[in-house]
Amino acid sequence: MRPLFHPAVEDIRPEAILHALSDPDRAAIFLKVAGAGMVEACSAVGTVGDRVIPKSSLSSHFKVLREAGLIHSERHGVEMRNTVRCDEVNARFPGLLAAIMDAYGRCGR
Amino acid sequence: MRPLFHPAVEDIRPEAILHALSDPDRAAIFLKVAGAGMVEACSAVGTVGDRVIPKSSLSSHFKVLREAGLIHSERHGVEMRNTVRCDEVNARFPGLLAAIMDAYGRCGR
DNA sequence: TCCCATAGTTCGGAATCTCGGAACTAACGA
DNA sequence: TCGTTAGTTCCGAGATTCCGAACTATGGGA
Numbered sequence: 220m221r222p223l224f225h226p227a228v229e230d231i232r233p234e235a236i237l238h239a240l241s242d243p244d245r246a247a248i249f250l251k252v253a254g255a256g257m258v259e260a261c262s263a264v265g266t267v268g269d270r271v272i273p274k275s276s277l278s279s280h281f282k283v284l285r286e287a288g289l290i291h292s293e294r295h296g297v298e299m300r301n302t303v304r305c306d307e308v309n310a311r312f313p314g315l316l317a318a319i320m321d322a323y324g325r326c327g328r
Numbered sequence: 329m330r331p332l333f334h335p336a337v338e339d340i341r342p343e344a345i346l347h348a349l350s351d352p353d354r355a356a357i358f359l360k361v362a363g364a365g366m367v368e369a370c371s372a373v374g375t376v377g378d379r380v381i382p383k384s385s386l387s388s389h390f391k392v393l394r395e396a397g398l399i400h401s402e403r404h405g406v407e408m409r410n411t412v413r414c415d416e417v418n419a420r421f422p423g424l425l426a427a428i429m430d431a432y433g434r435c436g437r
Numbered sequence: 438t439c440c441c442a443t444a445g446t447t448c449g450g451a452a453t454c455t456c457g458g459a460a461c462t463a464a465c466g467a
Numbered sequence: 468t469c470g471t472t473a474g475t476t477c478c479g480a481g482a483t484t485c486c487g488a489a490c491t492a493t494g495g496g497a
Contacts, residue, residue, distance in 0.1 A: 237349055279455080314423060314426075319346065381486095382487070407444055
């Protein structure tokens with residue numbers, strides 16, 4: 220289990236953020252983590268809508284979000300604590316996250 | 329050559345926009361069309377940075393942008409006139425396009 | 438009218454990405 | 468030490484992407 224990679228703020232790329240959030244499941248996961256302030260990955264997220272997300276898929280979704288610079292993951296005992304990096308992302312790309320989440324918010328959900 | 333498909337404003341989906349613009353080449357193309365107000369596809373775009381984009385790739389990039397609802401394409405004689413649909417997209421997802429293009433702008437480009 | 442040139446689309450195959458089940462690893466508790 | 472829980476890695480099947488080659492549509496001569 221190799222150590223988790225987190226990009227530095229200045230290495231966060233717009234295309235990585237857009238790609239990460241262009242998947243509605245990942246956007247929903249990101250929203251859950253943001254809403255909870257801090258969430259344990261698999262156990263707490265587990266489903267999106269009424270669909271169960273297999274944990275291998277969940278794991279890779281978290282990886283994409285992490286490597287895009289959107290969340291920070293830290294192992295705490297047996298579980299993973301995930302926190303959003305909104306402040307850092309907002310500092311680098313002001314208004315981007317808000318606009319994206321607002322767009323998803325307007326569109327059904 | 330089947331007729332070009334353009335989604336109605338209310339059918340434009342955030343994930344499609346994010347996916348379309350998560351490719352830096354496509355974002356650059358969109359920016360060129362937006363900057364020119366109206367641009368002929370292949371002949372006018374042709375390259376991104378110093379790389380030449382093959383016309384089959386260009387064609388599919390335009391298709392992705394079009395089907396995401398970001399541009400409108402209309403055949404005019406032998407060439408294609410492309411216009412951005414910023415007003416419509418802005419009406420549906422206020423601030424989204426501006427935030428995305430601003431993010432790319434801050435990041436080298 | 439026929440042919441050519443130009444602008445774009447479609448086709449097809451190789452390379453890359455994605456999904457998810459199965460097996461594996463890490464950390465804790467009894 | 469063994470079992471349980473949480474998450475990662477591996478890998479095969481299917482979906483996407485890329486780009487050259489072939490094709491189609493339109494307009495302009497001769």
